[in-house]
Amino acid sequence: MKSESSYWVKSLKNGLIGGSLSLLLCVIGMVLAFGTTYVITGVITMGQVFVLFPILFESYFTVRKVSPKNPLVSLSIGGFVGLVGGAVLAALILIGQIINVRTVLLNVSPDLFALLTFNLPLTPGILVLLIVTVITGVIGAAVLLLPARIRSALTQAVLYIVLLGLFRDLIVTVIIRWGFLQNVFRWLFAQSGLSILGAVVLFLLVGGLVYWRLGRPKKVSVITRSPRQQRVFRWGTWAVLAILVLLLPVILGSYFSEILDNVGIYVLMGLGLNIVVGFAGLLDLGYVAFYAIGAYTLGVLTTTEAVGQLHLSFWGALPFALIVAVFAGVILGLPVLKMRGDYLAIVTLGFGEIIRILVLSDWLKPILGGPQGIQQIGQPKIGTFTFSNQQQLYYVILAGIIIAGFISIRLKDSHLGRSWMALREDEDVAEAMGINKVITKLLAFAMGALFSGLGGVLFATKIGSAYPQSFSFLVSINILSLIIIGGMGSIPGVFIGGLALVGLPLLLSQFTDFRYLIYGAALVVMMLVRPEGLSPEARRRLELHEETEEIPFEEPATVLKTPGELGGS
Amino acid sequence: MLRTLRQRITLTDIFIWVIGLAIAGVVIFGTVRTLEQGRYSASGWLDLTIKGLALGGVYALIAMGYTMVYGILKMINFAHSEVFMSGPFTAVFIALGLSESGFLDKQPIISLIIITLVSAAVSTLIAVLLERIAYRPLRNAPRLVPLITAIGASFFLQYAFRGFYGSGSKGYPTIAILKGTWNIFGIEVFKIQMIVIISAVVMMMVLYAIVQWTKVGKAMRAVSEDKEAAELMGIDVDRIIVFTFTLGGASAGIAGILYTLLFPVVNFYMGFFPGIKAFTAAVLGGIGNVPGAFLGSIILGLLEALGPNLFLTGLGIPSPSQLKDAIAFIVLVLILIFRPTGILGERISQDKA
Numbered sequence: 004m005k006s007e008s009s010y011w012v013k014s015l016k017n018g019l020i021g022g023s024l025s026l027l028l029c030v031i032g033m034v035l036a037f038g039t040t041y042v043i044t045g046v047i048t049m050g051q052v053f054v055l056f057p058i059l060f061e062s063y064f065t066v067r068k069v070s071p072k073n074p075l076v077s078l079s080i081g082g083f084v085g086l087v088g089g090a091v092l093a094a095l096i097l098i099g100q101i102i103n104v105r106t107v108l109l110n111v112s113p114d115l116f117a118l119l120t121f122n123l124p125l126t127p128g129i130l131v132l133l134i135v136t137v138i139t140g141v142i143g144a145a146v147l148l149l150p151a152r153i154r155s156a157l158t159q160a161v162l163y164i165v166l167l168g169l170f171r172d173l174i175v176t177v178i179i180r181w182g183f184l185q186n187v188f189r190w191l192f193a194q195s196g197l198s199i200l201g202a203v204v205l206f207l208l209v210g211g212l213v214y215w216r217l218g219r220p221k222k223v224s225v226i227t228r229s230p231r232q233q234r235v236f237r238w239g240t241w242a243v244l245a246i247l248v249l250l251l252p253v254i255l256g257s258y259f260s261e262i263l264d265n266v267g268i269y270v271l272m273g274l275g276l277n278i279v280v281g282f283a284g285l286l287d288l289g290y291v292a293f294y295a296i297g298a299y300t301l302g303v304l305t306t307t308e309a310v311g312q313l314h315l316s317f318w319g320a321l322p323f324a325l326i327v328a329v330f331a332g333v334i335l336g337l338p339v340l341k342m343r344g345d346y347l348a349i350v351t352l353g354f355g356e357i358i359r360i361l362v363l364s365d366w367l368k369p370i371l372g373g374p375q376g377i378q379q380i381g382q383p384k385i386g387t388f389t390f391s392n393q394q395q396l397y398y399v400i401l402a403g404i405i406i407a408g409f410i411s412i413r414l415k416d417s418h419l420g421r422s423w424m425a426l427r428e429d430e431d432v433a434e435a436m437g438i439n440k441v442i443t444k445l446l447a448f449a450m451g452a453l454f455s456g457l458g459g460v461l462f463a464t465k466i467g468s469a470y471p472q473s474f475s476f477l478v479s480i481n482i483l484s485l486i487i488i489g490g491m492g493s494i495p496g497v498f499i500g501g502l503a504l505v506g507l508p509l510l511l512s513q514f515t516d517f518r519y520l521i522y523g524a525a526l527v528v529m530m531l532v533r534p535e536g537l538s539p540e541a542r543r544r545l546e547l548h549e550e551t552e553e554i555p556f557e558e559p560a561t562v563l564k565t566p567g568e569l570g571g572s
Numbered sequence: 573m574l575r576t577l578r579q580r581i582t583l584t585d586i587f588i589w590v591i592g593l594a595i596a597g598v599v600i601f602g603t604v605r606t607l608e609q610g611r612y613s614a615s616g617w618l619d620l621t622i623k624g625l626a627l628g629g630v631y632a633l634i635a636m637g638y639t640m641v642y643g644i645l646k647m648i649n650f651a652h653s654e655v656f657m658s659g660p661f662t663a664v665f666i667a668l669g670l671s672e673s674g675f676l677d678k679q680p681i682i683s684l685i686i687i688t689l690v691s692a693a694v695s696t697l698i699a700v701l702l703e704r705i706a707y708r709p710l711r712n713a714p715r716l717v718p719l720i721t722a723i724g725a726s727f728f729l730q731y732a733f734r735g736f737y738g739s740g741s742k743g744y745p746t747i748a749i750l751k752g753t754w755n756i757f758g759i760e761v762f763k764i765q766m767i768v769i770i771s772a773v774v775m776m777m778v779l780y781a782i783v784q785w786t787k788v789g790k791a792m793r794a795v796s797e798d799k800e801a802a803e804l805m806g807i808d809v810d811r812i813i814v815f816t817f818t819l820g821g822a823s824a825g826i827a828g829i830l831y832t833l834l835f836p837v838v839n840f841y842m843g844f845f846p847g848i849k850a851f852t853a854a855v856l857g858g859i860g861n862v863p864g865a866f867l868g869s870i871i872l873g874l875l876e877a878l879g880p881n882l883f884l885t886g887l888g889i890p891s892p893s894q895l896k897d898a899i900a901f902i903v904l905v906l907i908l909i910f911r912p913t914g915i916l917g918e919r920i921s922q923d924k925a
Binding site for chain 2: 027031033106109284286338341345352363364365366441480487516517520523525526527529530531
């Protein structure tokens, strides 16, 4: 039985953590960057959400951890956490009044203080800030006191409001393209964020829907359709989905098509890296090398500039680009065959950097163009039709993804796929079972390089040129984050990761500066909380949760010793 | 005997040896041609050598962080390059402040000590936080998990510091008394390079002494040998790991200041190349081995300073120093292929990694 005072120590600690997290978001500049992006117009900005969310989270977390019996104690713990968190922010404001922190920390500016004090003068501003954080803390605690059904209705409603408010600009851009939608949905949104009416309606709508859905008795799944109907139904779903995917660029317009193209190229490369990292367990940090090789080979072969010698067409150069990429993959694969884990990661990273350095160097400038890169890269043509703009290239990229996806899916449960997984689990055992390590590993590298090279080809043709700057280490990290967030070894995970990690930052311009910060944090948090990813592969999930599943085996021993307590509890 | 030998040699081995021989051939051929052409004078080579030694000294201090953490946790602390960046990037504000107030010119040595201490303190803080938040919860996780965490942490730190201090580069103020040269045995040597070399050697000796001769150093070695057994012997493993990160962080912070003496510019991505090279140096010397890290760093520093001019000029490659960063990576690859144990190390790259 814990004493009451330990509650308060814990709340103090968690309040400090929550306050520090808010402080970090302020100092990094995220709060300020979203300071004028309203979620609900005139009520709350995204910046304020960033300030308050860590405090809310910490108070929820604290109360859940100590779970006091008395609801009043719960609420006061929540309020205390909020107060401590608010005090940390207040301290920042006060320090900022005394010394000019801004010379060191760029983002601790008068604007930030104004945002934190709700544009009020100093003393009332800090008081209001503290009151707001205390209320936030109390809300965090109160959420736990609610019945589960109301709680999830509430959380989802709030989540939808934040998301729709955040993506207001994008949604409006799409709506405007379709005049009739504009009249139906325009009232939801204000100049920035949701209108108050829109927020209220959305809240009631989503909250009500979730509440209603949770209230229904769980349906026992009974197959009511005949196998034939099921088949028709399944094919129907696929057909609708396919038509939707095919029509996306038409529906969304050229701006979104470009984003889709970028997402597509990353998804394509993600599928390739997924084979190397997810299936075969070889952590490759130099994946960008093949991307660069693919792009540059296409560039050298098709460019109409003076550096080009052959002036091939896109389709003529494509096989060469892919062959060169695969060859590079095998060349990289050979020396690292015996390495595992960390060393492999660093060596592949080195390989990627070597390629970038070579491309940038004066030595290869006559062929590769040095820092200026290669311009005027050929575009795919079928007959007389040229895929030139973003909307048309979407289909070329889509074709690439379909091929890569098909190969991935077919490979996954094939003989080769299973060999990769065996090697991933235990190299020595796999070899003893008769798996040819050399061939299997090289094939993984080659497949990965193939898709990455294809990604590079598509990228080069999309932007019409190849610059060394496009092929930095960050690209490798981008793709790695994408497959890890999505779930290593999981093919749907690649798509989810691609949309979330490449799509979102492109959609929200304020995020661009914080893109890699968020990737980094996401990788760490993901590994700490959910190492199997958002859409995990079944096998991997089992693997990573071994420890947690073993616990029940130990418990019975202690339970059996004290059977009397069983009845008591 | 002969038959088993023949079975062991596979096509890949032959391929690898061919690559190795080809690189060796290029290096020898290039060196001979360069020396034949005689484009650089003897004093030119000497300057480069001293530059290489100074670089090697800096790498050695960073490499300590890699090698000690690897020795104990058997993981590559990928974010160590950001630990290295955080110190000098923070201390630049102190340095600029001191320079503005004129204190830097009046009391250059005290100022330098203050700057170094601030840098070391920040780097240590970051290293310890990193261990506490990102690595400790994952100590028994599968092998790839902490590595990915480290990569994530590395990017988080880089861009967090970019958020703190901005994305531009900041220049360190020049310190008047460190300008100019000393004449040592008739050789003109830049004062800064000499100071960097001496400080690095002194620091390495201090670190070696700590690891080798103090109680906590003994505990560190015990933990790196066998964590469970060390725990049974009454060693607080968590505390030792924190101490290791402290030591690594502090030496990275000091290395950061020495690095800024050589290259007086700081920015948020400055850690990447020195970090990766220091890691290469640690592997070259034998990872987990303190004298090895020093030896490897000196060799790598020399290779980096001399290599491009010595190997590549003779081959007619224009502006060879552009390729100096590639040399470090090629060295790393070659070491891992032909002698994964490093010069002084035991065999780990395959078995324990």
